[in-house]
Amino acid sequence: MKTLPSFTEGRVATSSRVYIRVARPQDKEAVFRFCQNTWDWGDYVPQVWDRWLNEPEGRLLVATKQRQPIALVHWLMVRPGEAWLEGMRVDPAHRQAGLATSLTQRCLKEAARSGARIVRLATSSRNTPIHRMAARLGFTRVAVLQPLRAEARREKGPRLYRPGLSLLPRLLPLIQGSATLAAMGGLYSSGWRFHSLSPDELKARLRQGMVRMAGTPEDMKALAMIEMGSPWEGMAISYADGQPEALTVLALGLRAEAARLEVPLVSARLPDVPQVQGAFRNAGYQPSSDYPFWIYELSLEGDNTQSEPGNTRGASRPPSGQRPGR
Helix, strand or coil: CCCCCCCCCEECCCCCCEEEEECCHHHHHHHHHHHCCCECCECCHHHHHHHHHHCCCEEEEEEEECCEEEEEEEEEEEECCEEEEEEEEECHHHCCCCHHHHHHHHHHHHHHHCCCCEEEEEEECCCHHHHHHHHHHCCEEEEEEEEEEEECCCCCCCCCECCCHHHHHHHHHHHHCCHHHHHCCCEEEECCEEEECCHHHHHHHHHCCCEEEEEECCEEEEEEEEEECCCCCCEEEEEEEECHHHHHHHHHHHHHHHHHCCCCEEEEEEECCHHHHHHHHHCCCEECCCCCEEEEEEECCCCCCCCCCCCCCCCCCCCCCCCCCC
16 A cells, blocks of 8 residues: 655644644644534444544545644545545635635645546535536536435334355446446445446455346346444445335345344435335335535546635645555
8 A cells, every 4th residue: 555645734724823734643622622513413423433544555644823723624545546535624714715725725735646537425404505607617526425324124024135255256347337327427336435336346255255236147127235233224235226116125124234233223325216215115225314425526637626726835736656545
């Protein structure tokens, strides 16, 4: 694993006294303080802070004023050439000052210099400030996602087929040509990070036993890819498609399998497509959010990233030959 190149800290134009720099362990208290009321239940940033701080494929950045963090963002390379932005937080006392835009522009520059050809992010369909920022910077909305959730179903459910590596040549074109993948802009999720699905990743999922089918290898009626998610997600369905009735059977079977594994919840990160959503709701899944999420992406090819406004101090040079992979 190649580590990311270093970047020089710089002042941004939102204020002569606002700086963007790499986060430090001692920033934790200030960051947690302005994140504590992000949602009614709090925020997930405290759970991922240490991992984000030390993740070799990414970088955790803060904007500071009078040496105190007032905004946060994390970016990382999820696959060679593909970067993901997450965890954008701005102290309520410092909003509407351009901090989210400046942090995103810094991420775009770092990602481009680290080999990214495309950058993506997810946000709530209600987060209009991020929508406006994304439009200004040239992002395009590529998918609408409606998360679903159901409790594990302890009643006896349909048994699902677990395909092996021998079915890879048939499964790959089936998934790549599916309505679900098209509705997701060709993307697939690992956790809440979206990226293109490579043959090697599908192969790894098959090898790990993380693919399920309704039907038989000769008659594949519905297919899902799963992973064991966080405690609040349980078994997470990251891809599902197929015939409606078979999709319902598949969704019920996954609830039963979760119960056998003593996993209390099954969650699904699926596109807002009536056929897919309807099949899962027929199996007892309900929206885990009152509103959908939007996936945005921006191509960095052709060096179309926009410059930060104003002056920055100590602009760094692009690294030579450094391109991190997974």
